[in-house]
Amino acid sequence: MDFNDTNMTDLHNTTNDNGGYNPDANIHFTGASAVAIALCLFGIVGNVIVFWFLAFRIKRNKYTVYIMNLAIADFIFLLFTALIMMLYINTLIVENSNFTGRNSFYIFLEIFYDTAQYSGMFFLTAISMERCLSVMFPMWYHCNRPKNLSSIVCLVLWFVGCSESLIENLACPPEDFAAQTNVCTGVELMTFTIGVGICLPLMVLCSFALLIRVGRIFQRQYPPKLYIIIIVAVIIFILSVVPFNFIWFLMYFQLLKLDVQYVSIYYASVFSTSLNSTINPYIYFIVGRQWREKSHHSIHDALQRAFKDDEEIQDAKEKSDKTNSSSCRIKSTDEEKRVN
Incomplete structure (x- = not known):
């Protein structure tokens, strides 16, 4: 939920009547868009490297399947965030920025953008739950877990993420969103409930259980790196993504009055969510690295150590x-x- 149509209108105003904006606002927003694109490119490189090694260089296990799909989701999210920022720059610096099919093209970008964002959230929730179940019920988990569960779950989550994105962008077009129709209100309630009411509590509870497990293991030996990766990734997701979900939800229902323009909040959310998708691959590298050892294949070795299963x-x-x-x-x- 990101008020994108409102933001495009506000951006258009910066180049015309400066309604409520600083006279140099178009320069500031253009610079912010350029920085966001650079951040996205940095994250795209990291996610491509992670996908390459997990898909072709490292032995696959049940957890690397989730991480590989998460890397794909982060890659798509960052790619389409960069494209949307380019569209914003075009709106800011070109006087007649409208072109045929502009609204349809923007909805097309939004569908992929939201699909990747929702799917990434689902993958992070799924890997947290599976790691937690393996810790809390090891015998049941080892004996009853289907062999191809990770692949099946990822396919289902891609479908759910795509369906949620299509419903949000097609059932609630920009004009209905601005009018706050009953359908759009239902869509906003659905997305907020899935993200904050279901995924967030599951991630928090599973991460808390893993944190307790790490504390117990740390008394005897260094805990598996996968525990640390999941906990850190969930914490970063909660700090960077969840607050803006709350803000947009409250602003949609006019429950939160802020003395700032919507577009300013949108840019803050873009930087925050892009940082979340950008930093994930570098968490894997840092956690998996052996700082006291030098290796000619440091990325390969770091990822192999990071996602090594308990078995x-x-x-x-x-x-x-x-x-x-x-x-x-x-x-x-x-x-x-x-x-x-």
Whole structure:
């Protein structure tokens, strides 16, 4: 929910009658749009790298499937955010910025923009829930989890995210949104309930459970990096995305009066949500990196360590123990031969 049609009208006013804006507002908003595009490009590079390594270079597990789809969603979101910012710059610097099919093109951009945003939120919720279930009910989870659950869940979540976006953008066109029709009110209530009423509590509860688990493990050893990645990603999502969902919801129902223009709040939300999608891949790199070791394949190694499953860690420990025990047997046999 982002008041985009209102923002386009406000931006158009900056180039015409300066209604309520500083005379240099078009320059300021153009600069803000350019900075947002640069931020999006920085995030696009990071998400492309993550997708490449997870898809083609690293052994896939149930968690990397979620992260790979999250990287795709973040990539699409940042790409279409950059395109929308380019459209805004065109509106700000070109006198006759209207062109044939402009509104249809804008709705097209919004559909992909919202689909990626909603799907990314769903993927983060899904990986939080699955990691939490594996910690709280390990035996049941290990015995009853379907092998292809991650892929099936991701397909369903893409469908749900796309459906929510289509409903929001097609059932509630800009003129109905401005008039606050019953359909648009229902759509806004639906999106707010799904995002803040369902996904947010699930993410908070699952992250809190993982945080308790990390505290217990940390007393004995360093916790798996995947725990830290999920907790940090959820915290950043809550701090950067959720507040603006509340603000737009309250402003739609005129429950919040702010002495600022809508377009200013919109740009703040663009920077905040873009930062959330941009920073995710760099969280993986930082958490997965071994700071005391230097490697020629640091990105590959960092991602491999970051998303290593508990079962893989346990298998590695068992192999290591077997290797150590066999080497000990060989040494003891050699010592016996020498004595004899």
